[in-house]
Amino acid sequence: MISPENTLAIQGLSVGYSRKGRMNLAVEDVSLSIPKGGRLGLMGESGSGKTTVAMALLRYLPRNASVLSGSVHFQGRDLLKSTAMELQSIRGRQLAAVYQDPLSSLNPIMPVGEQVAEVFRKHLSVGRAEAWERSLEALEHVELPNPAALALRLPHQLSGGQQQRVVIAMALAAEPSLLILDEPTTGLDATVEAATLELINALCAEQQTTLLLVSHNIGIVRQYCDSVSVMYAGRVVETGAVEDVLIRPQHPYTEALLNCVPTGHRKFSSPLHSITSAPPSPSLTRCGFFAGCERASEECKAGTVPMTSLANGREVRCLHPGPSVRPAVGHALDTSDATPQGSPLLSVKDLRKSYRSSQGYVEAVRGISFEVKRGETFAIVGESGSGKSTLAKCIAGLESFEGRIVLGGQELPGDHRLRHRTIDTQLATLVFQNPQESLNPSKTVSSVLMRSLKRAGVDESTLPGLIADVRLSAAHLKLKTRMLSGGLKQRVAIARAMVGSPSIIVCDEPVSALDVSIQAAVLNLLADYQRRTGTAFLFISHDMSVVRYIADRVGVMYKGEMVEIGSVESIFNSPSHPYTKALLRAAGIDGKSLTPDPSGQRGSSRELEQSGCAYSARCAAVLGDHLCFSEPPPWRHDEIGKIYRCHRLSSALVG
Ligand code: SF4
Ligand code: SF4
Known part of the structure; x- marks a missing residue:
C-alpha cells in the first residue's frame, strides 16, 4: 500500500522476459509493502519470481526483461519512473543490496578496504584519509578480525563468510533506509550462516534499516522477519505476519511447502509430503496451484483467483482458504525406525x-x-x-x-x-x-x-x-x-x-x-x-x-x-562434542532459533598444523592448561553408546 508510513510499496507489478520474439510472463500482479523498520521475507521456490521482483525494484533487470505494469514506491518516489541519475544517487546511499554470491559484488583486483572506503567517498563525500579510517571501522563493525591487515587483502584471499561480511560492511556503510538481501547466506556453512544473519540482524536493528529478505529458507524467514509474502508461479499467494502465515497457513501451497520440511519424523515411519505438480506459467488464467491442490474445485478453473483480505492484515489468493492441519513443529524425534543390526x-x-x-x-x-x-x-x-x-x-x-x-x-x-x-x-x-x-x-x-x-x-x-x-x-x-x-x-x-x-x-x-x-x-x-x-x-x-x-x-x-x-537419536538428542553442538545450534532444528557458533569466526588453516585438538581454535570449552592445544584428544564412550573425541568428559561439556 502506498502510504507515508511505508518505506517500500510495490503495487500490481508484472514483469515479462522476451524469448524468441515472445513475451513470457514471470511475475504477475505482485503487491507488497514494508513499513519503516519492518522486515519482510519474500519466500518461494526457484522459478517463483521472487528474485525477479527484487531485481525489478532495484532496476537491475536483464536486457530481455520488461516491467509490463505496476509501480515501486520507495520513500514515496516511484523508482520505475526515476531517471538514471536519480537512481544512481539512491542506490548504495538509501537503498543497498547483498546477494548470494559475494564475489559478484566485489572487484577482484581491488583490496577490500579500498572497496569499502569507496562507498564512503562516493555516497558521503568524505576525503580519502577519512574514508579509509571509516572503512577500517566498518570492517571491525562486521566483526572481521584484524581489520587493518584484512583491508589490504584481495577478495579471493578471504573465506566465503569473510567476503560476505565485507559486502555487508559496504551495503550498510552509508546507513541505507532499505536493505535488500537476496539469499545472502545460501552458499555458506550453517555455522557461518547463523553468525552472518545474527550480524545483519543486529546492524539493521541498530540503524533501524527496513529489510526485504528474499529466501527459500523457511527457518530463516521465520527467525529474522516480522511479515512474509509467499510466491508461487509468479504470484504472491499468501501474505501476513510470520507467526500467522508460517504457523497457521491458509493457502494450500503454503501448507504443502511447510509440510515438505522434515521436522522430526523418520524415513520408514512417515514419508515426507511432496508437491508433485510443477508450477505453471503465471500467464495461466486459473489458480496456478490447481494441479497440486487437494481442495481444488471447478470454480478454481474459471479464471484468475484474486487476493482476498482476511483479519490481521493477512491476504490470501485462494477460493477455499483454511487453516492447516499439519502437526506443530518441534515434536520429539521419532525413533520408531529400528537401527539395522548385523555385520x-x-x-x-x-x-x-x-x-x-x-x-x-x-x-x-x-x-x-x-x-x-x-x-x-x-x-x-x-x-x-x-x-x-x-x-x-x-x-x-x-x-x-x-x-x-x-x-x-x-x-x-x-x-x-x-x-x-x-x-x-x-x-x-x-x-x-x-x-x-x-x-x-x-x-x-x-x-x-x-x-x-x-x-x-x-x-x-x-x-x-x-x-x-x-x-x-x-x-x-x-x-x-x-x-x-x-x-x-x-x-x-x-x-x-x-x-x-x-x-x-x-x-x-x-x-x-x-x-x-x-x-x-x-x-x-x-x-x-x-x-x-x-x-x-x-x-x-x-x-x-x-x-x-x-x-x-x-x-x-x-x-x-x-x-x-552415534545413532541419529543420540547425536540429535544428546550431542557430546562441542562442534556437534555448534552445528546443531546453527541449524536451528525443530524451528528453534539459529544460534551462531560462540567462537564467531571459523578456524584458520593453522589448526591443521597443531598437534592438539583440531577444534581448539573455536572451542568454547577449551581447557586452560593447554592440553587441548598440545595433545590429540582421546576417543571416549558415553553411556548411550555414542563415541566422541575430546579431552573433556561429556558431562563437563554442558550447553
Ligand atoms: S483457488 Fe482452488 S485450486 Fe487454488 S489453491 Fe485455492 S482451493 Fe486450491
Ligand atoms: S579436546 Fe578441548 S578443544 Fe577439543 S573439543 Fe574437547 S574441550 Fe574443545
Whole structure:
C-alpha cells in the first residue's frame, strides 16, 4: 500500500522476459509493502519470481526483461519512473543490496578496504584519509578480525563468510533506509550462516534499516522477519505476519511447502509430503496451484483467483482458504525406525588422503575410521572443508587413498586406477549434488541408462523396472537430459546409481541443490528403495534436518577428522562434542532459533598444523592448561553408546 508510513510499496507489478520474439510472463500482479523498520521475507521456490521482483525494484533487470505494469514506491518516489541519475544517487546511499554470491559484488583486483572506503567517498563525500579510517571501522563493525591487515587483502584471499561480511560492511556503510538481501547466506556453512544473519540482524536493528529478505529458507524467514509474502508461479499467494502465515497457513501451497520440511519424523515411519505438480506459467488464467491442490474445485478453473483480505492484515489468493492441519513443529524425534543390526558391509580404517598444493601437502582426510552395516544409512556431516566429499570420492573409487577400505568382504586397492569397474558398480556408486554435471545434456534418458546397464553387464530388459523404481515414466526416456528439471535429473542420476543393485550407494549432497518440495520427493524415493532392497547409503550432507530424517547413524567430521559417531537419536538428542553442538545450534532444528557458533569466526588453516585438538581454535570449552592445544584428544564412550573425541568428559561439556 502506498502510504507515508511505508518505506517500500510495490503495487500490481508484472514483469515479462522476451524469448524468441515472445513475451513470457514471470511475475504477475505482485503487491507488497514494508513499513519503516519492518522486515519482510519474500519466500518461494526457484522459478517463483521472487528474485525477479527484487531485481525489478532495484532496476537491475536483464536486457530481455520488461516491467509490463505496476509501480515501486520507495520513500514515496516511484523508482520505475526515476531517471538514471536519480537512481544512481539512491542506490548504495538509501537503498543497498547483498546477494548470494559475494564475489559478484566485489572487484577482484581491488583490496577490500579500498572497496569499502569507496562507498564512503562516493555516497558521503568524505576525503580519502577519512574514508579509509571509516572503512577500517566498518570492517571491525562486521566483526572481521584484524581489520587493518584484512583491508589490504584481495577478495579471493578471504573465506566465503569473510567476503560476505565485507559486502555487508559496504551495503550498510552509508546507513541505507532499505536493505535488500537476496539469499545472502545460501552458499555458506550453517555455522557461518547463523553468525552472518545474527550480524545483519543486529546492524539493521541498530540503524533501524527496513529489510526485504528474499529466501527459500523457511527457518530463516521465520527467525529474522516480522511479515512474509509467499510466491508461487509468479504470484504472491499468501501474505501476513510470520507467526500467522508460517504457523497457521491458509493457502494450500503454503501448507504443502511447510509440510515438505522434515521436522522430526523418520524415513520408514512417515514419508515426507511432496508437491508433485510443477508450477505453471503465471500467464495461466486459473489458480496456478490447481494441479497440486487437494481442495481444488471447478470454480478454481474459471479464471484468475484474486487476493482476498482476511483479519490481521493477512491476504490470501485462494477460493477455499483454511487453516492447516499439519502437526506443530518441534515434536520429539521419532525413533520408531529400528537401527539395522548385523555385520559391517563397509569398514573404513585409518583412511588418509593428502593433496599437493602451492603451500605443500594438505591433509584433507586425517585417519578416519567407521563402519556401515547392510541396509543402514550412515550420514557424514560437517562444514565445507571438513573432508567429507573427499572421503566419499575415496570410497566410490574416484580418488586414491592410504589406509584400508573393506567393502563386502573385499579389500579395495588404495590406487583408484586399480579399482575394477564392475566391482565398483556392484558395490559402491556415487550420486552427486549437481546431477547436470554428471549427465551428458545431449543424451536421452534412455541412452544414459542403457549405457550404464551395458557397462555393468546387466540385462537391458531391466530398464522399465529401473525407471519405475525412481518414478520416471516411459515418456521421460525419450527426453534429452538437458530438458529435465533438477528433480527429474536427480532421479535419472539415482536410477543410474541403482544399476546392478549395488549394496551401497554413496550420496554426496544429493538434495542440497533441490527445492524443498523436490527434495522431499527424492528423500522419499531413497527411503522407499532402501526399505525394499536393503541397500546401504553413505549419505554426505550439511543439512541436519535432512540427515535426521534419512540417517540411522551419523559421523561428524571437522577439518578432516571424525569427532563424534552415534545413532541419529543420540547425536540429535544428546550431542557430546562441542562442534556437534555448534552445528546443531546453527541449524536451528525443530524451528528453534539459529544460534551462531560462540567462537564467531571459523578456524584458520593453522589448526591443521597443531598437534592438539583440531577444534581448539573455536572451542568454547577449551581447557586452560593447554592440553587441548598440545595433545590429540582421546576417543571416549558415553553411556548411550555414542563415541566422541575430546579431552573433556561429556558431562563437563554442558550447553
Ligand atoms: S483457488 Fe482452488 S485450486 Fe487454488 S489453491 Fe485455492 S482451493 Fe486450491
Ligand atoms: S579436546 Fe578441548 S578443544 Fe577439543 S573439543 Fe574437547 S574441550 Fe574443545
